[in-house]
Amino acid sequence: MLVGAGHQVVVLDRGRVPGGRMASRRFASSRYVDLGASYFTVSEPAFGVVVDAWEAAGLARPWTHRFAVWDGTFGAPKDGPVRWASPGGLRSLVAALAEGLDVRQGVHVKRVSRPAGTSSGGFEVDGDRYDAVILAVPDPQALAVLDPALLLDSALPSLADRAWDPVLVLAARWDSKAWDFQDGVFVHGSDVLSWVADDGARRGDGAFVLTAHSTPAFAATRLAVPADAAPDLVAGLAALGVPEPAEVLRVQRWTFAKPVGPREPAFFLEDGLGLCGDGWGRSRVEGAWLSGTLLGEALT
């Protein structure tokens, strides 16, 4: 949108590849596994147009509207909105959005400030000049780079007041289907697990791969060495009747997985400084898209 309006736009991302928390990683089997967001939902017509284009291009597919529920035992499955997934992993959708843009991967931004002696009219990002800066990151990551002087006299709500929950995600492989549930399970009453997704069902290739998401409380105690949490996460699966996997592929750490509690405005924009992403409006994939889109429109 900004490029279409004639602006020169540079995207700086510290990740090796585009994706952020819509991360998919390829393992020895050459198959991608979704290690961050599990799926996305669609309620906004404008996002629906984007998703329709992804579906037509074979990038996204409607997955399911029903998941199992475990609460000590398996109860009645729960119906909800259609959950969308991606045959190539959710990361491929971010890559599609980034196509044709000047995206610079592996660039860790350290400081966003005003040039010395100024209080408006542009910014410096690690010494390089820009007319406007948009931070599309969780609040703690924005706070880490914003010069505190920028926050003085700003209408920006406090970014420090709201916590962000951590999550660990175990990805593991079995030699055959070793679980009775379809698609995924909401796990209630476990100290370790909150949600399990059948990655083969999600992606449509039938691979025997599960991703098991921890509770925030469990993740908080195991962030230092995520791999060490694998036995407890596997034991959490055993409680659901899932036997030991043939191979643990990875335990992915998300220190700032999701904001705790809502923030009403869909974005912040003041004098060329913008903040957007899932910390604004609805904290989901769709919310992050909408937040960035609305901020782009406002900036244009």
Ligand SMILES: Cc1cc2nc3c(=O)[nH]c(=O)nc-3n(C[C@H](O)[C@H](O)[C@H](O)COP(=O)(O)OP(=O)(O)OC[C@H]3O[C@@H](n4cnc5c(N)ncnc54)[C@H](O)[C@@H]3O)c2cc1C
């Ligand atoms: C485990 C997990 C499960 C989830 N499940 C779901 C789900 O099922 N459905 C759903 O809709 N949503 C889910 N979400 C939330 C969803 O992933 C996010 O809402 C969405 O991906 C946020 O996108 P974003 O662009 O706002 O932020 P991000 O995806 O976090 O993008 C921020 C980017 O900024 C980069 N960055 C950060 N700091 C710097 C810096 N200093 N310099 C340069 N780059 C930097 C990061 O590397 C990252 O690429 C889940 C999230 C997690 C972690």
